Amino acid sequence: NAGVTQTPKFQVLKTGQSMTLQCAQDMNHNSMYWYRQDPGMGLRLIYYSASEGTTDKGEVPNGYNVSRLNKREFSLRLESAAPSQTSVYFCASTPLISGTGGYEQYFGPGTRLTVT
């Protein structure tokens, strides 16, 4: 099992450019999430998908769109990148029912995005 994979690992964009961050999980998890992490701010939820076919906004959704392509894949799109979107982006997933019953999340390695 690869767990949660993210591509690319690093990206530099110019202001106004668009890009899609890809995330896939091979654990048959139902729910998937996108976070951004900034120094001193912790992890903040951008969007999540509780199940295939549904998506919902998190704390900081402005400037982003998401697509739950199928059960495995959940992508995050920046339509017009801004310097304020410079951050580290993490994708995560969780099973609907887990051994602990407590919705623990499994994280990918992150994408480090710089917008100049």
Add this chain to the structure above:
Amino acid sequence: SQKIEQNSEALNIQEGKTATLTCNYTNYSPAYLQWYRQDPGRGPVFLLLIRENEKEKRKERLKVTFDTTLKQSLFHITASQPADSATYLCALVFYNQGGKLIFGQGTELSVKP
């Protein structure tokens, strides 16, 4: 809105001592609270969860307490080792909203030999 806060300053302790990290929250009554470890340049890794009806949970050298009256969780690492140096994050679980989490900002722990 819900708010979750952890020790804002980094915690430096000597090897062998017990590290205690604090997580306080407001405006929410979580059914679960989770703790994660994050190493530099990597994604968080789940460590422990504790339910609202559990006062204490242990896993090897880790212990978590949960006081729903004080709205506080304490995370202890006993007999700490330099390999325990990392950032530790607590998170509230919204199980009725697709299991989404709200994270604290994390506490950086440094264990000196």
